[in-house]
Amino acid sequence: MRRLVLAAAFAALLGSGLRAENVTPIRSNGPSSNRIDIVILGDGYTSAEMSKFASDAEAFTAGLLGQEPFREYEAYFNVFRVDVVSSESGADHPARGVYKNTALDAAYDCSGITRLICVNTTKVNEVLNRSLPAAQRELVIVLVNDPEYGGSGGSVAVSSTHAAGVEIVLHEVGHSFGLLADEYDSSPPACNNTVEPSQANVTRETNRALIKWNTGGGPPTGWIEPSQPVPTPILTPGVGLFQGAKYCTAGLYRPTTNSKMRSLGRPFEEVNVEQVIKRIYNVVLPVDAWTPEESTVRVARGGVASFTATVMAPRTYSIEMEWFVNGAFAGRGGRLEVDTAGLGEGTHRVEARGRDQTPAVRSDPQKVLERPMAWSLVVFSPIYAPLDFSGRKVLNRSLLRGEYINLLTWKANPQNGNIGGYNLYRDEGAARILLSRLGGETFEYRHRGVGRDSQMTYRLTAVGPDGMEGAPAMLTVK
């Protein structure tokens, strides 16, 4: 909510004079700092059609996040709907002489290509700048209120409301987010099979052991079964090396006979799914939150140190946390309690590792599916409360005017070894006021000027050589 409110403030700061569009979260799965934010803007929706836009955006979101791997990782995404109001409904069809006055200037026949819909990206950027922080728009989609098939890809994915629109956008997300190449072999663009492509799903390598999606030469880290011929004949099931990819009919290979990066209406298939999951984890940490936030935890020996981790939640399985103390396995789950009674004094290392063990990723050399964490656990000798902490109120007659003094005394606790001194506090409501830091050989304190009818509560702690305080001894003097 604060983010949305801030957007309005940013617009005011810019002095644009334009009101921020209404922004509605339609999937809220967590903080943007650890989620992938999708923003859907509408074009060609009049003010009377905002409920249609809401319905279209919801259906589009369900379609987008309804296919693997996005379905499995839906909780890793937030989706925001930006209500952009147009004066007229629909989009331009210049070839037919149809022109509509819309907020983002959506037009078919862009650059002479019938099904290509272009929008005015400067206007899109202006709307986004009024509505959402730039950090909160990893994927921007413009939904055009026109049922005729069409769309485009790039920094802004554009789709009509045609049923196949979501397929086009998924393919474009494969490019823009997944960094995947086209796997079809028709040209243009020009075929270039002279160098190894940068993308994860296309190669010119024909040596089974060196194919980029066959790490280790085959399972379990690679995808090509030993029985699979390489190159692989067309229509052979499973992952292999299929000739024809990235606008080349020969010299470049793809991992499967078909996939969403080759044809619409197909799954992404194994190698592309693996790449998209790794891209998701390049942005989203598998561990969403943890405590303590400080990297050093100090506990008196015999006390319990608590550590927690909240993991992300794929749809069909759980991410497991493993805990280690001084390198030894200490447990699984979202919480670890370390009983320090069994640990020596000094610094110990507590480590946690959250890793998505999905079989959909076979090779993760950069360990993006993993989030290691570590704390230093400092165990110190327990410091016990001073003994015989007592006090009484006395009238000091040595001054011209009488003065009441609370005379406090205590004894050293022989269970404590070396201590650096004592801290004496006075409680005042919920506050604790430090009255004095006293030496280790001091066993008396005179709290002067306390008032005859006063009642005071004191707490006295022994302080270790490293400044750590032990449990307090309490005392009330009336």
Add this chain to the structure above:
Amino acid sequence: MKKTAFGFALGLAASILLSGQTPGASLEVTLRLTTPGLSPGAMVMARPSSHAFSVRGRRLASEPPPAERIPEWSEDRLVVDACAPDGRRISRISVIDPRLLRAEAADENGRMSTQNLYRTEVEFTLALPADPDIRLLRLFQPIWDGRAFELVLLGEILLEAGR
């Protein structure tokens, strides 16, 4: 409510101005990229080789800039270095090339074909760390040579202090 948010944003701006970098905040810079010699609304089939950049706006945001754990590039992205006045790089991000327009379509069997087009004029917004030392942006086009990306400088933009 709006008033409160406005105050919050002003406070954020003031705190950044007074105390330097604010952890977790971002500086948003909106740039215009044009192609000298070509009409602003035109689309071209080859990636333009000449560029002109200008700053269209700046503002502070409370969100941290997005970060990739392992930066990955492609030829469809631009790499942006945010630098101190002496050229020292403070931050590096990559964004989808805002000029790129993919004209992809499928036939009745779902098989696809494409044509890549490039806009000759675009505006886009970068989210950078809210570091007052950032005074220079360098924009690069990554070019893949078969083994690694080479960064080709497209242009440099000076950010005036306090603007």
